[in-house]
Amino acid sequence: MNDPTLIEDLRDLTVVAPAGDAGTLGLAAPPVLDLDGLLEIACDSLVEAGWASLSVLPYLSAELITALRNEVELLDNSDAMKVAGIGRGEDLVQDRSIRRDRIAWLEGHTDAQATLFQLLERIRHELNRRLFLGLKRFEAHYATYHPGDFYRTHLDSFQGRASRIVSLVLYLNDTWGEGDGGELQLYDRDLPGQACARVLPEGGRMVMFMSEEIPHEVLIAGRTRYSLACWFRRDEIPLPL
Ligand code: OGA
Numbered sequence: 305m306n307d308p309t310l311i312e313d314l315r316d317l318t319v320v321a322p323a324g325d326a327g328t329l330g331l332a333a334p335p336v337l338d339l340d341g342l343l344e345i346a347c348d349s350l351v352e353a354g355w356a357s358l359s360v361l362p363y364l365s366a367e368l369i370t371a372l373r374n375e376v377e378l379l380d381n382s383d384a385m386k387v388a389g390i391g392r393g394e395d396l397v398q399d400r401s402i403r404r405d406r407i408a409w410l411e412g413h414t415d416a417q418a419t420l421f422q423l424l425e426r427i428r429h430e431l432n433r434r435l436f437l438g439l440k441r442f443e444a445h446y447a448t449y450h451p452g453d454f455y456r457t458h459l460d461s462f463q464g465r466a467s468r469i470v471s472l473v474l475y476l477n478d479t480w481g482e483g484d485g486g487e488l489q490l491y492d493r494d495l496p497g498q499a500c501a502r503v504l505p506e507g508g509r510m511v512m513f514m515s516e517e518i519p520h521e522v523l524i525a526g527r528t529r530y531s532l533a534c535w536f537r538r539d540e541i542p543l544p545l
Pocket residue numbers: 447455460473487488520521522531533
């Protein structure tokens with residue numbers, strides 16, 4: 305598959321309400337599925353392919369996405385975001401040939417973050433209930449990629465550490481075009497080097513994948529790219545990666 309358009313959102317599980325009765329009544333069509341239904345599809349896809357790409361706007365309001373984006377924009381503009389590293393603790397290194405984003409950890413203290421954390425807890429609960437993953441907690445950070453920034457192909461966790469089990473990325477950009485770069489490219493877990501999806505970081509899109517299985521990379525961003533990354537973990541207390 306050399307044509308990148310072919311691998312774009314191949315497994316886009318977005319459920320669009322049919323343009324039926326609600327339209328004629330002048331009401332916004334309600335989502336066909338409730339959040340549980342959406343998470344069921346996401347879990348099935350995690351088992352089958354190791355990843356899922358979802359549009360969560362009907363479940364997570366546009367206002368919340370905007371509030372989160374305003375937070376990360378403010379942090380970025382006030383130079384409060386730190387150059388991201390690779391590894392943990394004493395092994396932490398900053399290698400600009402591998403990643404160039406800046407990050408700020410979320411504490412859940414603002415209203416927007418508290419609302420988001422409730423949703424992430426619900427997702428953690430569903431992942432455990434449906435997939436028996438034994439996830440104990442999550443951690444989350446904002447990330448900013450400025451023009452020219454990227455994150456080369458990597459795994460979020462190494463097998464056997466029982467640390468990061470499921471990764472989740474939520475995009476906070478208003479709009480994102482084909483020419484803007486900065487896509488998340490996912491690689492097939494069974495076919496080394498074979499890209500299986502390229503996801504535009506549009507506001508309200510959420511990607512989930514198995515942290516130990518799915519290699520992925522952030523392609524060079526052509527404009528400032530805001531996102532939020534979260535990892536559901538099996539350990540109770542942070543251990544070095
Ligand atoms: C990461 C990562 C992907 C993205 O932060 O580890 O891979 O699309 N992020 O921002």
